[in-house]
Amino acid sequence: MARVELVNIRKSFGALKAVHGADAVFEEGSFTTLLGPSGCGKTTILRMISGLESPTSGDIFIGERRINDVPVHKRNLGLVFQNYALFPHRTIGENIAFGLKYRNISPSDMAQKVKDALDIVRLPKVQDRYPSQLSGGQQQRIALARAIVIEPDVLLLDEPLSALDANLREDMRVELKAIQDRIGVTSIFVTHDQSEALAMSDKIIVMSAGRIEQIGTPEEVYNTPATAFVAGFLGASNMLPARVLGRDASHILLETPEFGQTAVALARAAALGTNRGATLSTGDKALLMIRAEKLTLGPAGGDAPQAVVENVDYQGQLARYFLRIGETRLQAINMIDAAPFLAGQTVSLTLNPNACSALPEDTSA
Amino acid sequence: MSDQSLPADRRPWILLSPALVFITALVVVPMAFILVYSFYENIDLAQDVPAFQFGNWQELLTDSYYRTAIWKTLRLSLIVTGLAAVLGYIPAYVIAMTRYRHKWLLLLLLIIPFWISFIIRTLSWIHIFGNQGALNGLLGLLGLTEAPLSIMYTEFTVIVGFIHVFLPYMILNIYVSLEGIDQNLEPAARTLGATPWQAFREVTLPLSLPGLAAGCLLVFVLTGGSYVTPLILGGPSDFLFGNLVYDAVVTELNWPMGATLSFALLLFLGSVVVLYSKLMGMDQLSKAFGR
Numbered sequence: 001m002a003r004v005e006l007v008n009i010r011k012s013f014g015a016l017k018a019v020h021g022a023d024a025v026f027e028e029g030s031f032t033t034l035l036g037p038s039g040c041g042k043t044t045i046l047r048m049i050s051g052l053e054s055p056t057s058g059d060i061f062i063g064e065r066r067i068n069d070v071p072v073h074k075r076n077l078g079l080v081f082q083n084y085a086l087f088p089h090r091t092i093g094e095n096i097a098f099g100l101k102y103r104n105i106s107p108s109d110m111a112q113k114v115k116d117a118l119d120i121v122r123l124p125k126v127q128d129r130y131p132s133q134l135s136g137g138q139q140q141r142i143a144l145a146r147a148i149v150i151e152p153d154v155l156l157l158d159e160p161l162s163a164l165d166a167n168l169r170e171d172m173r174v175e176l177k178a179i180q181d182r183i184g185v186t187s188i189f190v191t192h193d194q195s196e197a198l199a200m201s202d203k204i205i206v207m208s209a210g211r212i213e214q215i216g217t218p219e220e221v222y223n224t225p226a227t228a229f230v231a232g233f234l235g236a237s238n239m240l241p242a243r244v245l246g247r248d249a250s251h252i253l254l255e256t257p258e259f260g261q262t263a264v265a266l267a268r269a270a271a272l273g274t275n276r277g278a279t280l281s282t283g284d285k286a287l288l289m290i291r292a293e294k295l296t297l298g299p300a301g302g303d304a305p306q307a308v309v310e311n312v313d314y315q316g317q318l319a320r321y322f323l324r325i326g327e328t329r330l331q332a333i334n335m336i337d338a339a340p341f342l343a344g345q346t347v348s349l350t351l352n353p354n355a356c357s358a359l360p361e362d363t364s365a
Numbered sequence: 366m367s368d369q370s371l372p373a374d375r376r377p378w379i380l381l382s383p384a385l386v387f388i389t390a391l392v393v394v395p396m397a398f399i400l401v402y403s404f405y406e407n408i409d410l411a412q413d414v415p416a417f418q419f420g421n422w423q424e425l426l427t428d429s430y431y432r433t434a435i436w437k438t439l440r441l442s443l444i445v446t447g448l449a450a451v452l453g454y455i456p457a458y459v460i461a462m463t464r465y466r467h468k469w470l471l472l473l474l475l476i477i478p479f480w481i482s483f484i485i486r487t488l489s490w491i492h493i494f495g496n497q498g499a500l501n502g503l504l505g506l507l508g509l510t511e512a513p514l515s516i517m518y519t520e521f522t523v524i525v526g527f528i529h530v531f532l533p534y535m536i537l538n539i540y541v542s543l544e545g546i547d548q549n550l551e552p553a554a555r556t557l558g559a560t561p562w563q564a565f566r567e568v569t570l571p572l573s574l575p576g577l578a579a580g581c582l583l584v585f586v587l588t589g590g591s592y593v594t595p596l597i598l599g600g601p602s603d604f605l606f607g608n609l610v611y612d613a614v615v616t617e618l619n620w621p622m623g624a625t626l627s628f629a630l631l632l633f634l635g636s637v638v639v640l641y642s643k644l645m646g647m648d649q650l651s652k653a654f655g656r
């Protein structure tokens with residue numbers, strides 16, 4: 001078990017820059033998720049940590065040791081591949097024992113360790129079968145068993161659940177997290193599924209186009225996204241161009257054409273303590289971020305801003321509304337009380353300032 | 366249920382029937398003629414008497430000359446197969462593993478030689494190894510040799526010629542099986558503690574064995590059955606069993622003996638194929654071709 005640190009890691013494939021200067025710390029025993037859209041460089045980072053790819057520049061530390069020049073087979077890491085990568089010509093028992101062969105372990109210990117690993121993933125009776133004789137979910141667990149049986153310093157998981165169907169995926173997610181808690185290995189998990197990331201992680205690293213956008217706990221990245229990209233990637237949200245009217249010790253005052261003046265609690269203003277270091281001050285252009293589920297519809301009338309329902313996406317308990325105020329389009333997700341509002345209806349909108357965030361205007365997103 | 370399953374059982378035979386008709390008409394029947402011919406008696410040049418006697422077969426089994434030929438054929442086929450396996454594995458591995466975007470170009474390079482007649486490709490070695498050939502020319506130019514080295518018309522040139530012609534078959538067969546291996550398996554082995562060489566030996570090599578075996582079978586059978594390459598590139602003692610057939614039929618005009626020898630060669634190579642299918646299973650071979 002060990003802590004992992006990336007210091008200004010860059011990786012180019014020819015002209016293509018896959019990772020632009022990533023800094024990150026993965027605490028000992030923690031479960032960290034790399035979250036981002038396809039092609040943003042998640043796998044590349046994982047492969048650099050595992051040694052299958054070497055960084056163009058920057059340093060990688062595992063524990064106190066710089067491992068840039070340590071070959072893959074000496075790094076003692078467990079890597080679980082997206083497609084499992086079990087050895088088809090070996091039995092399940094041999095697959096799991098594969099890594100033990102290189103570790104000076106007596107045959108009897110080896111058998112015991114294989115048995116223990118199979119117990120951990122709750123597949124005690126499949127030793128003598130071949131990978132092709134197992135279901136996808138079972139193969140996935142064997143891949144995990146094969147990676148943890150060597151007692152790796154770090155467990156790297158590259159979208160290990162993505163090949164499973166939705167139900168199995170949720171079960172495996174719970175199980176995987178339980179196993180990680182039990183063995184306490186430092187884990188780095190790659191996914192592009194935000195709900196997976198929110199549910200499992202101690203920390204989430206949100207990436208976009210080779211850059212780290214934000215590092216934080218699931219609550220932090222969800223509630224106080226540092227950039228417009230993060231806000232847009234995690235959950236549905238509205239981003240309205242705004243102007244900073246002023247700030248005091250606890251609040252920042254934003255003005256938008258749609259909602260007038262909104263005082264956003266500074267704790268939620270992403271300007272504080274983000275890795276981009278942007279600070280908002282009076283007169284700056286900014287973005288007011290409103291989560292779709294924090295924008296509440298009511299009957300038309302009153303002082304509140306009035307919007308027209310353009311479309312309704314009925315989802316059972318919930319409805320997703322596509323709204324328009326003037327030329328601005330908004331989304332709202334509300335519980336349905338009695339009956340949903342209908343397309344064409346005019347509604348009033350209320351917004352809870354405590355559930356809003358202020359973001360620096362982001363031209364890249 | 367049984368009413369429905371009956372026509373379904375017959376369907377493969379219906380689909381196979383055109384092929385079976387052709388194979389019967391063009392292979393089985395001619396082979397039967399050859400077998401019958403092997404019992405005829407040759408009394409003079411090109412004069413055969415229909416008969417049912419075992420004189421030709423007896424000669425084949427008793428004359429040690431034929432045994433020498435079988436031994437030579439076996440030995441040379443094994444050498445060519447072994448060398449082709451080693452020489453073919455490397456390019457097959459490179460083509461299968463490369464991240465080069467235009468992989469098809471590399472495969473095309475393997476196919477291009479087939480556009481030139483194999484006889485011409487074989488003859489081209491005379492221009493390389495001959496006394497006035499490129500190699501001797503170069504050595505002379507560099508002043509390394511006084512007189513030209515005589516390289517041509519030896520077992521060496523025969524082996525080079527065979528490998529030149531048959532290597533693409535080996536490469537393609539190995540390539541196909543390497544291509545089918547999940548590219549993450551070697552990295553997986555390496556993260557588990559295997560060195561690159563161990564990862565190759567434990568994972569990639571065993572998984573590519575079906576293709577390697579199929580390539581070996583093809584090259585062995587193709588070499589064992591050929592006569593043109595030794596004819597063009599070999600010396601007087603570099604003959605294969607196929608050359609005996611050629612001599613009997615074309616030079617001595619002794620067709621019954623030629624028929625006997627061809628049938629013997631067929632039995633010999635056929636038993637190699639049977640042995641292979643016992644060891645490897647024929648489905649492995651079809652897998653290498655079927656993808």
Ligand SMILES: Nc1ncnc2c1ncn2[C@@H]1O[C@H](COP(=O)(O)OP(=O)(O)OP(=O)(O)O)[C@@H](O)[C@H]1O
Binds near residue numbers: 013037044045192464
């Ligand atoms: N070996 C390589 N050669 C060239 N380009 C590569 C290579 N590996 C990755 N890339 C490129 O680097 C970028 C990042 O790729 P990476 O595989 O890390 O993305 P990812 O975040 O894992 O995406 P996904 O969610 O689709 O798996 C992509 O643009 C990809 O095309």
Ligand SMILES: [Mg+2]
Binds near residue numbers: 042043044158
């Ligand atoms: Mg990936």
